[in-house]
Amino acid sequence: MKVIHYNPSSLEEAVKIIRDALTSKKLMVIYGCCTIIYEGRGASRLTQGDRLVIVKRDGSVLVHRPFGYSPVNWQPETTDISLSVENGELVMKALRLTPREILEIRFTKIYTITHAILDDRGEFIEYLSEEEIRDYLSKNPSTIEEGLITIDVEKRVEPGFIDLYCRDRNGNVVIIEIKRTTASKDAVLQLKRYIDAVKKYMPRERIRGIIVAPSISKSALELTEKLKLEYKRIDISQIYKVLRSRQRGKSLLHYIGKAKS
């Protein structure tokens, strides 16, 4: 990777450098003093100050202030970035079509521009996404309850997708909603919706519903009881350990996340 670094002496020069970087699809970082206008789903103004502006090769634009995780303004993947100099300001406009939104960055001063082509073909591997936990539990339903049998995974019903559609040792239908983190009231209501939908098709069957999560909020647990649903705690780090031991070679650090039950 070769990083090229400029201290443009004028905004006109900066325009040339930025235009070059855009056409050659480089990643670009600008330190500059700017004001920002955004209009689209919402609308905002940011008065003058020093910021870091990042333009990526797919046209995504990020404006960062000196603190905080989130960009103060942004545009995800724009096809259309225009540049001009107006009234002594370098104006960069990033237009997005759906939804129709415009981000306008007006630089009064550009301190430095760096750009480079990043050679990034790295593989991103995620462990213990909800999907992975669902896969594990669908193959090991006894983790949830002895005698449970998985009938369907991600079963489509009217309101959405049922994580696990099972039957218990007594032959009852059991609908399972999995959460990777603390289950909230929303999760319980989601489960209730699925049960109501399934009940329509089997009005005479007893249908159980279980929230499966490492922890649950107090009000969510109350709601669970009120709606005659169940909550089953699972140990994520336990699943993690089992999966790790099966994937020898992929050595992982000790799992440090701990959720309360």
Place this chain on the structure above:
Amino acid sequence: MKVIHYNPSSLEEAVKIIRDALTSKKLMVIYGCCTIIYEGRGASRLTQGDRLVIVKRDGSVLVHRPFGYSPVNWQPETTDISLSVENGELVMKALRLTPREILEIRFTKIYTITHAILDDRGEFIEYLSEEEIRDYLSKNPSTIEEGLITIDVEKRVEPGFIDLYCRDRNGNVVIIEIKRTTASKDAVLQLKRYIDAVKKYMPRERIRGIIVAPSISKSALELTEKLKLEYKRIDISQIYKVLRSRQRGKSLLHYIGKAKS
């Protein structure tokens, strides 16, 4: 703003530069080749590649790949960033305490480091947040329906907060749920929960529920009808114009967002 730019010739030199920038609370941008390990609420690995790493003065860390809005790995506001050189790699560890999470960036090569103190005291002004729309509608309930009177705003009931608690021209209680963008099924269910909660206290009254939004999804509209609720479209750009005309001096661009009804 003074941006300082380095091309460190060794990882040891890079450590010194980064440590300096950290202690003087600067914003720092690193172009480097690295692998990344994250463990916390989830866990991930990213194999080797060129990336942009940003460290802000509050200790937030962002790792960006050459495309996309989202950082591939991150840490929002860490108190503890440690640096070392191990086996020919510069290791930066950012630790967060609640939730307990660790981000480990292992650089095999650092191309450039820039850092600066950004003087950013700009004011960020947002227009038409849900709160602003709610304020407007509470003062102008006839926008929703002729004869409507606002009784309470953000009224606390068991499941949460009712946006607007009103009475119509016939004296019926009207519960209003406002959405700034397309209303989803969740919004409709939220409204239903509020109505059910209020019905407990006034079992004999007729209680109407209205979803107020610039647009609504097809299935949400069906659910609205099924639950005998109502949907009222509002024109955000109209409210925008009225508010703009009242705030003379704050000239705004023409509102470009258009949501379907």
Place this chain on the structure above:
DNA sequence: GCCTAGGTCCCGTCT
């Protein structure tokens, strides 16, 4: 294109 659901969501706010 719309809609649904997840996310290391982040973030503010309130208890």
Place this chain on the structure above:
DNA sequence: AGACGGGGCCTAGGC
């Protein structure tokens, strides 16, 4: 500290 809801959420997947 947990809990709850909003966000220009973003992003992936289905239809």
